[in-house]
Amino acid sequence: MEERTLVSFDWALKSILRQKDNFDILEGFLSDLLNDKITVLALLESESNKGYDIDKSNRVDLRAEDSNGREIIIEVQYDAESDYLERVYYGTSKSLIENMREGYRYKNIKKIISVSIVYWKMLEKSYLIRGFMSFEDLTNNRAEIKVERAKDIYAEYYFIQPEWFNDNIKTKIDEWVYMFKHSSVKGELPATNIDSAEDKLNKLKMSKDERKDYDAYCMNKAVYEDVMETRENKGVQKMIDAMKKSGMSDEDIENIVKLSKSEE
Numbered sequence: 170m171e172e173r174t175l176v177s178f179d180w181a182l183k184s185i186l187r188q189k190d191n192f193d194i195l196e197g198f199l200s201d202l203l204n205d206k207i208t209v210l211a212l213l214e215s216e217s218n219k220g221y222d223i224d225k226s227n228r229v230d231l232r233a234e235d236s237n238g239r240e241i242i243i244e245v246q247y248d249a250e251s252d253y254l255e256r257v258y259y260g261t262s263k264s265l266i267e268n269m270r271e272g273y274r275y276k277n278i279k280k281i282i283s284v285s286i287v288y289w290k291m292l293e294k295s296y297l298i299r300g301f302m303s304f305e306d307l308t309n310n311r312a313e314i315k316v317e318r319a320k321d322i323y324a325e326y327y328f329i330q331p332e333w334f335n336d337n338i339k340t341k342i343d344e345w346v347y348m349f350k351h352s353s354v355k356g357e358l359p360a361t362n363i364d365s366a367e368d369k370l371n372k373l374k375m376s377k378d379e380r381k382d383y384d385a386y387c388m389n390k391a392v393y394e395d396v397m398e399t400r401e402n403k404g405v406q407k408m409i410d411a412m413k414k415s416g417m418s419d420e421d422i423e424n425i426v427k428l429s430k431s432e433e
Contacts, residue, residue: 179247197362300326
């Protein structure tokens with residue numbers, strides 16, 4: 170088994186990365202993801218930026234600035250929910266509303282960028298996915314219509330799925346995905362500020378109290394994942410029992426279960 174020298178990134182989102190001195194880690198990751206120089210200005214005061222418990226969303230909301238001086242809201246999150254896409258959509262909507270005020274002019278609305286690190290196989294077999302608003306001409310074979318200002322207004326969604334990553338480093342963001350997957354730095358490409366992550370997220374630099382909290386968090390997380398897996402297995406067994414009652418053959422049932430698992 171490989172040695173995981175760094176704390177898990179979901180734990181870091183709950184603790185280390187909320188400290189201003191460690192914003193450089195988030196800046197490096199986001200700069201390599203968005204191919205732009207991102208400067209984190211501040212944490213936003215929202216419910217998602219409070220609390221430590223395993224049952225609270227591992228989400229940090231940031232006020233940031235790109236290389237053109239444009240201010241944007243970025244939320245980085247890790248969670249494990251069956252309704253995850255709905256939660257992501259709710260999160261961007263909530264971030265937008267929370268950062269408006271009475272008398273706010275619509276032209277001043279800030280773009281929201283949602284970044285999700287997904288530690289289960291939720292979407293297609295890709296480790297890096299981007300979603301955004303697009304417009305189609307319904308009178309012309311659904312041809313895409315370019316709306317120049319749309320990219321500065323509507324939310325963008327990035328999904329990173331480390332489980333689909335084959336550990337082949339081709340770009341700077343691949344270095345980050347490798348770290349998310351293995352809790353260690355491969356170091357084949359000079360990813361922005363990843364050396365700072367390797368230093369500041371090192372488990373050996375944790376105090377006794379920090380290590381105690383981290384170990385407790387990991388144990389609670391493992392228990393939670395076991396419960397979710399048990400629930401899933403019970404669901405499969407219920408499906409098998411129902412098919413048997415309907416008179417299906419063992420061979421047909423086996424084929425259906427195999428097909429169902431292959432599509433997960």
